[in-house]
Amino acid sequence: xxxxxxxxxxxxxxxxxxxxxxxxxxxxxxxxxxxxxxxxxxxxxxxxxxxxxxxxxxxxxxxxxxxxxxxxxxxxxxxxxxxxxxxxxxxxxxxxxxxxxxxxxxxxxxxxxxxxxxxxxxxxxxxxxxxxxxxxxxxxxxxxxxxxxxxxxxxxxxxxxxx
Amino acid sequence: xxxxxxxxxxxxxxxxxxxxxxxxxxxxxxxxxxxxxxxxxxxxxxxxxxxxxxxxxxxxxxxxxxxxxxxxxxxxxxxxxxxxxxxxxxxxxxxxxxxxxxxxxxxxxxxxxxxxxxxxxxxxxxxxxxxxxxxxxxxxxxxxxxxxxxxxxxxxxxxxxxx
Numbered sequence: 001x002x003x004x005x006x007x008x009x010x011x012x013x014x015x016x017x018x019x020x021x022x023x024x025x026x027x028x029x030x031x032x033x034x035x036x037x038x039x040x041x042x043x044x045x046x047x048x049x050x051x052x053x054x055x056x057x058x059x060x061x062x063x064x065x066x067x068x069x070x071x072x073x074x075x076x077x078x079x080x081x082x083x084x085x086x087x088x089x090x091x092x093x094x095x096x097x098x099x100x101x102x103x104x105x106x107x108x109x110x111x112x113x114x115x116x117x118x119x120x121x122x123x124x125x126x127x128x129x130x131x132x133x134x135x136x137x138x139x140x141x142x143x144x145x146x147x148x149x150x151x152x153x154x155x156x157x158x159x160x161x162x163x
Numbered sequence: 164x165x166x167x168x169x170x171x172x173x174x175x176x177x178x179x180x181x182x183x184x185x186x187x188x189x190x191x192x193x194x195x196x197x198x199x200x201x202x203x204x205x206x207x208x209x210x211x212x213x214x215x216x217x218x219x220x221x222x223x224x225x226x227x228x229x230x231x232x233x234x235x236x237x238x239x240x241x242x243x244x245x246x247x248x249x250x251x252x253x254x255x256x257x258x259x260x261x262x263x264x265x266x267x268x269x270x271x272x273x274x275x276x277x278x279x280x281x282x283x284x285x286x287x288x289x290x291x292x293x294x295x296x297x298x299x300x301x302x303x304x305x306x307x308x309x310x311x312x313x314x315x316x317x318x319x320x321x322x323x324x325x326x
């Protein structure tokens with residue numbers, strides 16, 4: 001982890017990004033994406049034109065990816081939204097934290113005035129704690145809004161940070 | 164208001180729907196839509212394939228419209244989302260209430276287990292009170308998430324109702 005570098009995603013990164021996002025979507029416990037989504041549709045979602053997508057490289061290997069987008073149009077366009085994913089075999093090594101810190105800095109440079117996570121599954125304790133440690137507050141709780149693949153109906157949280 | 168009828172929108176309703184939604188988008192105080200959106204794009208948004216769109220007719224005149232869509236995919240697909248608009252000249256006559264009641268019934272018939280409003284501008288008091296009177300609870304507050312055209316930065320609310 002000495003050499004983690006975060007940079008904009010390039011077309012050549014698609015297969016590495018797919019290796020990260022497809023297993024997470026298939027597992028279906030953290031993102032509100034159809035678990036049966038095709039690889040092409042998953043990449044189209046993660047790399048859609050309304051998003052800026054980044055990758056985190058550790059010694060040349062892509063170990064994480066995140067996107068940033070404007071969360072709402074019109075009067076809500078000063079608030080951005082991000083989604084982060086870390087390669088399963090390297091979780092717990094600070095990659096998500098590094099990507100989130102990068103995103104907060106990037107959001108400020110883009111002129112956003114806040115960052116909102118619309119739907120954090122409440123059972124994703126580690127993520128919730130991480131986001132809270134980075135300045136996010138739980139500003140909403142959606143009761144029973146998520147059907148977890150193993151834990152049944154659980155709450156989802158809305159997290160928010162003014163920049 | 165004796166003969167309010169709510170039915171699915173038809174292609175021939177497009178101009179009446181545009182007459183309702185365009186002024187609301189232009190005013191920019193309630194929906195997170197670019198106030199400069201073209202009429203074609205506004206109609207494409209309101210009638211997009213992921214939505215079911217309805218109109219409310221009073222003695223043959225279209226006085227309101229609403230849409231229903233699945234709010235999230237995957238594990239969140241049991242929660243729906245709606246947006247309602249009433250023709251400006253007929254506000255205060257119970258049309259929004261009638262459309263919301265219709266939507267709650269329709270959502271149950273579609274098998275949805277909850278309804279969520281993602282972004283209710285906090286200054287829209289009348290709407291907030293109406294939704295609360297129909298069983299919605301404020302489950303989240305997004306601080307400063309909306310740039311109101313005349314009131315500056317204001318909060319937005321997340322409303323939710325289990326069905």
